[in-house]
Amino acid sequence: MIISCANEKGGTGKTSTTAMLSWELASMGYKVLMIDCDPQANLTDLMLKTKSHENTVVTVDPSLFALLINKRSLTDGIIQIKNNLSLIPAAADMNMLSRWLDKQELNEKEKVNYLKSAIKPIKKQFDYIFLDVSPTMSLTNDNVFLACDWLVIMLQTQQRALLGAKSFLDYLQTNLINEFNASVDVLGILPVLTKGQSIIDNAILNNAIDEFGQSNIFENVITAMERVKRYDMTGITENNKSVWDKATHSAYNAVAQELVQRLEGNK
Numbered sequence: 001m002i003i004s005c006a007n008e009k010g011g012t013g014k015t016s017t018t019a020m021l022s023w024e025l026a027s028m029g030y031k032v033l034m035i036d037c038d039p040q041a042n043l044t045d046l047m048l049k050t051k052s053h054e055n056t057v058v059t060v061d062p063s064l065f066a067l068l069i070n071k072r073s074l075t076d077g078i079i080q081i082k083n084n085l086s087l088i089p090a091a092a093d094m095n096m097l098s099r100w101l102d103k104q105e106l107n108e109k110e111k112v113n114y115l116k117s118a119i120k121p122i123k124k125q126f127d128y129i130f131l132d133v134s135p136t137m138s139l140t141n142d143n144v145f146l147a148c149d150w151l152v153i154m155l156q157t158q159q160r161a162l163l164g165a166k167s168f169l170d171y172l173q174t175n176l177i178n179e180f181n182a183s184v185d186v187l188g189i190l191p192v193l194t195k196g197q198s199i200i201d202n203a204i205l206n207n208a209i210d211e212f213g214q215s216n217i218f219e220n221v222i223t224a225m226e227r228v229k230r231y232d233m234t235g236i237t238e239n240n241k242s243v244w245d246k247a248t249h250s251a252y253n254a255v256a257q258e259l260v261q262r263l264e265g266n267k
Contacts, residue, residue, distance in 0.1 A: 001127065001128050001129070001149050001150065001263060002119065002123065002128075002129045002130075002131065002147055002148045002149045002150070003128060003129070003130050003131070003148060003149065003150045003151070003152060003187070003259075004018075004130065004131040004132070004133055004144055004145065004148045004150075004151055004152070005017045005018050005021075005130075005132075005151075005152045005154050005190070006133060006145070006151050006152070006153060006154065006168065007135065007153060007154040007155070007156075007161060007164050007165055007168055013154055013156065013192045013222060014132065014133065014135070014154050015038070015042045015043050015046070015132055016228050016231075016232075017152070017154060017190065017192075017222060017252075017255075018034065018043060018130045018132045019034070019043055019046055019047065019231075019236065020228070020236070020248075020249075020252035021130065021252060021255060021256050021259065022034050022085060022128070022130050023082075023085060023236055023249075023252070024249065024252050024253045024255075024256035025127070025128055025256050025259075025260075026082065026083065026084035026085035027084075027249075027253075028253075028256065028257075028260075029084065030084060030127040030128055031084050031125070031126045031127045031128075032084060032085050032086070032126060032127065032128045032129075032130065033078070033086045033087070033088065033122075033125075033126045033128070033129045033130070034047065034081075034085070034086070034087045034088070034129075034130045034132065035064060035074075035087075035088045035119070035129060035130070035131050035132070036064065036087065036088065036089055036090035036094075036132050037064065037090060037094065037115070037131050037132060037133050037134075037140065037141075037143075037144050038090055038094065038132050038133055038134040039090065039091075039092055039093075039094040039095040039134065040134060041060075041089065041090040041091055041092065041094070042132075042232075043087070043090070043132040044060060044087065044089040044090050044091070046231065046232060046235065046236070047079075047081050047087045047089075047235075048060075048079075048089070048235075049233075049234060049235030050081060050082075050231075050235035050236045051079065051081055051235070052235060053235060053237070058079055060089040060090075060091050062076060062077050063077070063089060063090055063091035063093055063094065064077060064088050064089065064090050064091075064094060065090070065091065065093040065094045065096065065097055065100075066093065067088070067118070068097065068114065068115070068118055069097075069100055073121065073122070074088055074118055074119065074121075074122050075122055075125075077089065086126075090132075094140065097139070097140045097143075098138055098139040098140050101114060101139055101143075102139070108180075109180060111139065111143075112139065112142045112143055112146050112176075112180055113143070113146055113147075113180075114143055115143035115144060115146075115147045116143070116146055116147035119147055131144045131147060131148060133145075137171060142175070142176060145172065145176055145182065145184055146176060146180060146182050146184065148184045149183070149184065149185070150184065150185055150186070150187040150263070151172075151184055151185070151186050151187065152186075152187050152188060152189075152190050152218075152259070153165050153168065153169070153186060153188070153189045153190065154190055154192060155189050155190060155191050155192065155204075155208055156191075156192045159204065161192075161204075162204055162207060162208060162211070165189065165208075166211065169186070172184070185266075186216070187259065187262050187263065187266070188216055188217065188218045188262055189208060189212050189216055189217045189218065190218045190221070190222065190255065191205055191208070191217065191218065191221040191222070192221070192222045192223075192224070205217070218255065218258055218262075219258060220251075220254040220255045220257075220258050221255075222251065222252070222255065223251070225244075225247070225248055225251070226244075227244045227245065227247070227248040228248060
């Protein structure tokens, strides 16, 4: 199952959610691969910091871009982060993928399906593959979304994020599903509360329910947590003696459990 957490607006928690859901699913016993498709490589940075807890130095070589342009198996770039959890890292060179694809003797359909074709040989090796993506609309991102089976739409409880979610879904339908027959579907809208349960949070959630329907909104939500911000500096920790680690992992575990249930319900 290939999944991406997406919204065309930045700062909606895509990378953090990708990392934490992958972590929780791996802890539940599923075999999970994260593929960083974002030139900013924030997911790669987070995971390499996490890996460094083992006193292991890991370099990004080869990057996802290098694997793709040299037509190498993606398995050549896999870095194991912990049991059941692996990463294919990105670097700044991922910025050049769109330009590189445009220079190849490929038709439009082949260009937008290039990543999907590269992932296909390894797809069955994993229960879940998460693709992390930048918030911009580009040929690279089209490759990501066409490779996906499911999208989780990240909805930060801000009006701009709601508009971004609506705009992204319109783009998905018009430019990818209608034009390229993309088989990707939306698993649900995942709210990211910026102020807990403030009046604005609840107003945006109610607007989202009116727009997308209650059944399409995840019951479990993500709240802004300082511990997640700390992970950006330290890497992910899971200290059973830390109340903050426990609370953070518990919140994302609930979302991961619901994600699995939603997938089971869509079989």
